[in-house]
Amino acid sequence: MYRDGARKSIWQEETKKFTSTADCNKIYDVAIIGGGITGVSTALQLQQSGKKCIIIEASNIGFGTTVGTTAHLNDFFDTTFPQAISDFGLENAKLFAEVGQEAISMIANNIHQFTIDCDFERKPAYLFALDEKQEKELKDIVAGAAEVGHVMNFTHEIPFPVPFVNAVIIPDQAQFHPVKYIKALCEAFLNLGGEIKEDCVCESHDEQDEVVILNTSQGEIKAKNAVYATHIPPGINVLNFINAPYRSYALAFSLKNNDYPQALGYDLTDPYHYYRTQEIDGKMLLIAGGEDHKTGHEENTGECFSRLENYVRDHFDVDTVFYSWSSQYYEPVDGFPYIGKLPGSNGKIFTATGFRGNGMIFGTLSSQILSDLIIKGENKYADIFNPSRIKPVAGFTDFVKETAVVAFDFIKDKLFAEKIRSLAEVKEGEAKVVKYEGESYALYKEANGKIHLVKSTCPHAKCEVRWNCAELSWDCPCHGSRFNVNGKMLTGPTVKDLQRIESESES
Ligand SMILES: Cc1cc2nc3c(=O)[nH]c(=O)nc-3n(C[C@H](O)[C@H](O)[C@H](O)COP(=O)(O)OP(=O)(O)OC[C@H]3O[C@@H](n4cnc5c(N)ncnc54)[C@H](O)[C@@H]3O)c2cc1C
Missing domain, CATH: 3.30.70.1990 (Alpha-Beta Plaits)
Incomplete structure (x- = not known):
């Protein structure tokens, strides 16, 4: 398995295993947990700056959303410029508008410096409105873009056979093959003396005065600083509740x-x-x-x-x-990503999350922000993306309501499970949460009748998992942890598997 789902993504053929050993007696300068675009870019940047780094990856490099992305490199985002202006002010929105081209340049520089063949191409982008309501939104976006100095020009033609009422062309965007890119970054990182430990889950950390001790599935790893580049930090953290x-x-x-x-x-x-x-x-x-x-x-x-x-x-x-x-992404409550010191850390642990659908850009930018914070203690974007910022915005009530829906659904699930008394109700190729002798189980029956049975309670925050028939996974509706049919963790914030029931049987 090379990604966190049963279906094959367009990039997946390019994934490969990296085998290098970690020295458990050594104290690394920085341990980077997570081998997606964020972790790999950050590790390379720090290693180039002379830091001794290790990447710790639960599965294989690219296993998470980086293999499930579509890899557009665009400098306008899911959080639009008018939203950024109204929620964060014009000056911060102008800073926000700079990051796209900065990240695309960082990718282009890496490609040039390490001679990477990853299908990188500059392309224009078209944003188009399909009806009058969307046209109004488009006009607002264009007006906001003008305020922050971003170029969007109205056009009468788009190269897509979709009926539209109005459109803009945005020059100087780009695209690339994300796995070819991060694979080459890993090779450059190893050549510079970096180390990669795959199949190694970071289960918890102990932040001491001089060092961070990471408790992993392969023993302790020590580092002066740690970066959770896990798309969402593992365990229970405030960031799990605001993304x-x-x-x-x-x-x-x-x-x-x-x-x-x-x-x-x-x-x-x-x-x-x-x-x-x-x-x-x-x-x-x-x-x-x-x-x-x-x-x-x-x-x-x-x-x-x-x-x-x-x-x-x-x-x-x-x-x-x-x-x-x-694949999976994370929506931050106020629309800006969280990049910087992990809330609750004394200053040695960093993270990057809440990228919405723009993580190729924000993951790349994170490598600069986090390296600067670790090496110099400052970066020009540190304040606007500070993970500890408190920014109550209009959407917060809805966000909290979503969590309330989860709590209600949780009870509904339990009642539903009560009704399912017998495993025999599950047909071949189907999955259900069933109640059996007072316990709740997640059960999947393969087409050949083989049954996979696991406890259905997510070990992260004790919500009940739901079946994802498209990717053959058990997904947690509360914080997004995901597991395969055997209960193995696919996606954090969990660091534990669903408990597997050993008496797996053929029907
Ligand atoms: C369908 C889709 C399309 C998208 N398209 C675009 C796009 O066109 N342009 C764009 O900019 N963005 C896009 N995005 C968003 C972007 O792909 C992601 O934001 C980005 O890939 C996140 O990268 P990452 O390195 O932060 O996380 P990931 O790629 O998810 O990597 C995190 C890694 O951490 C590992 N990990 C997790 N927990 C642990 C642990 N406890 N111990 C050790 N390792 C752990 C995981 O196995 C994983 O490999 C898209 C997202 C989706 C879902």
């Missing part, structure tokens, strides 16, 4: 008419559709994404793929769908 986990869906397909748009594209539907092309093994494909929903809150995740496919088939001349996959 909501979401799933997004992507398809990669060929077109009968070969009319592949040479641009990035986004509509303004909620949730929005996003498009780009990618050549894989000499074959051009169009990637389309969308159908986002809160993790564990969609009854039938398979239907999200059907809806997305129907939508693209309505507009594009689809030939064959080659890849379909889904």
